[in-house]
Amino acid sequence: MSDNTPTSLYIDGAWVASSTGETRTITCPADGSTVGVVPEATAADTEKAIAAAKRAFESRVWVDVPAGQRGDFLLDVADAIRDRKDEFARAEALDTGKRLVEAEGDMDDIISCFRYYGKIADSNPGRLVDAADGSVISRVVYEPVGVCGMITPWNFPLLQASWKIAPALAAGNSFVIKPAELTPHTTILIIDVLDKLGLPAGVANLVLGAGYTVGAPLSLHPDVDLVSFTGGLVTGRKIAESAAPSVKKVALELGGKNPNVIFADADFDAALDNALNAGFTDSGLVCSAGTRLIIQEEIAEKFVDELTRLAGDIVMGGPFDEKSETGPLISKEHRDKVTDYVNRGIEAGARLRTGAHWGGEEHEQGYFYAPTVLDNCTADNPAVVEEGFGPVITVETFRTEEEAIEIANNTEYGLAGAVWTSDAGTANRVSRRLRHGTIWVNDYHPYLPQAEWGGFKMSGNGRELGPAGLNEYREAKHIYENTQPAVTGWFPRKN
Numbered sequence: 001m002s003d004n005t006p007t008s009l010y011i012d013g014a015w016v017a018s019s020t021g022e023t024r025t026i027t028c029p030a031d032g033s034t035v036g037v038v039p040e041a042t043a044a045d046t047e048k049a050i051a052a053a054k055r056a057f058e059s060r061v062w063v064d065v066p067a068g069q070r071g072d073f074l075l076d077v078a079d080a081i082r083d084r085k086d087e088f089a090r091a092e093a094l095d096t097g098k099r100l101v102e103a104e105g106d107m108d109d110i111i112s113c114f115r116y117y118g119k120i121a122d123s124n125p126g127r128l129v130d131a132a133d134g135s136v137i138s139r140v141v142y143e144p145v146g147v148c149g150m151i152t153p154w155n156f157p158l159l160q161a162s163w164k165i166a167p168a169l170a171a172g173n174s175f176v177i178k179p180a181e182l183t184p185h186t187t188i189l190i191i192d193v194l195d196k197l198g199l200p201a202g203v204a205n206l207v208l209g210a211g212y213t214v215g216a217p218l219s220l221h222p223d224v225d226l227v228s229f230t231g232g233l234v235t236g237r238k239i240a241e242s243a244a245p246s247v248k249k250v251a252l253e254l255g256g257k258n259p260n261v262i263f264a265d266a267d268f269d270a271a272l273d274n275a276l277n278a279g280f281t282d283s284g285l286v287c288s289a290g291t292r293l294i295i296q297e298e299i300a301e302k303f304v305d306e307l308t309r310l311a312g313d314i315v316m317g318g319p320f321d322e323k324s325e326t327g328p329l330i331s332k333e334h335r336d337k338v339t340d341y342v343n344r345g346i347e348a349g350a351r352l353r354t355g356a357h358w359g360g361e362e363h364e365q366g367y368f369y370a371p372t373v374l375d376n377c378t379a380d381n382p383a384v385v386e387e388g389f390g391p392v393i394t395v396e397t398f399r400t401e402e403e404a405i406e407i408a409n410n411t412e413y414g415l416a417g418a419v420w421t422s423d424a425g426t427a428n429r430v431s432r433r434l435r436h437g438t439i440w441v442n443d444y445h446p447y448l449p450q451a452e453w454g455g456f457k458m459s460g461n462g463r464e465l466g467p468a469g470l471n472e473y474r475e476a477k478h479i480y481e482n483t484q485p486a487v488t489g490w491f492p493r494k495n
């Protein structure tokens, strides 16, 4: 971050300290170094931010800007991020510990997201409906939902924020955003961009701090019309519960336990390389990571031997270490959770093929966890069932297509998955029957801002990205206009 970038809360168009003056020190998980010190907001600060967002919404200062101009504004946001890409990527790499090259890739995706919503902001204002009556004009128009609360996680801090901010602004909403307490800096930077580009006061507000103090009011407060959350299942449930009394709209992007199904006729080398990518990119801290390798028996032994060897060769390191191929986990607490998760998997009968250690002496200052492969896994093994959220691949095997589908769907989650085969029929049948929101065929991880993203089952509700990602932030209103008002006589006059 440059020296003149503010590091505070942003409420009603002004950078402000926390009302208690409390702060939180942000450290880089790769080496424990201090990245910055930011204010720690209180529930009262969140209340102020919500009130500012409500005032801005009710003043119509942003809603009444023509949708095309709101779109132009988002294109300017995309350009501003591009111009400051190095600063943004460095800030993301420092907060998360991820490799700079990965953070740079995230910034490209963020720019694409703002461009996409910039371009479609005025593309679908509504539609005419045939009322079967020549004197009636019946139309459906789209209007912003109102005040949006946004709560985001630490693994892709600004990417997840941009999937919410871009469509919310395109639709004309006001918002209050709370990034994960461990990774606030790029969300501060995007607010700086919105401020410098002249977004009217109160339309965007930023609060920083812990989930239970600063995040919870966003889901509870009756003046918040929609809460959009990306994070873990347990938190998602709490948010849905606290949103229920005010019946606000709730959009949840939760975890995944994503199957990577490999048939014996797949391109072996491509499937192998992508299985590594699926499970270990970004230290496995990806909601859609291919953590469940489901492989046909004929090729399983050779494939897992190779996977084990290649996983063991992956070099761990800090964000700016050019030799590094993967980074650390986000915190000591998170590493403890992953360690416990793997240990429980092994106790339940999984065989450790590689990994399950914290790296050598050179990694002592950070929260590293080596890429891990567990085979001989049964369906009820906790490592197969739970979202460990770390660089861990479990291996299950199948004989028939039907068995592969059953194993792949045997999870309470439904975020993403892949099928690898050289047979078009198998690819089509299996991809249609997998109960997950994104399916890759002979690939893993790519996504497009134009295509909807979200979960079946306990991976969440609602969709981000694509046209549906814009509609999350809009209400449909039917206007039925009778151009020739007439007496109906339904209740005949008695006198």
Ligand code: NAD
Pocket: 151, 152, 153, 154, 155, 156, 160, 178, 179, 180, 181, 209, 210, 211, 212, 214, 215, 216, 219, 230, 231, 232, 233, 235, 236, 238, 239, 253, 254, 255, 256, 286, 287, 288, 387, 389, 415, 455, 459, 460
């Ligand atoms: P988390 O649920 O612990 O925290 C996410 C956010 O919620 C943070 O900002 C946190 O402060 C806040 N929070 C915590 N308790 C809260 C409460 N009671 N009320 C309101 N807010 C609260 O998740 P995490 O550990 O930061 O992120 C990892 C999880 O996110 C994984 O499960 C991962 O799969 C999921 N994720 C999903 C997607 C997706 O697109 N589906 C994308 C990224 C991450």
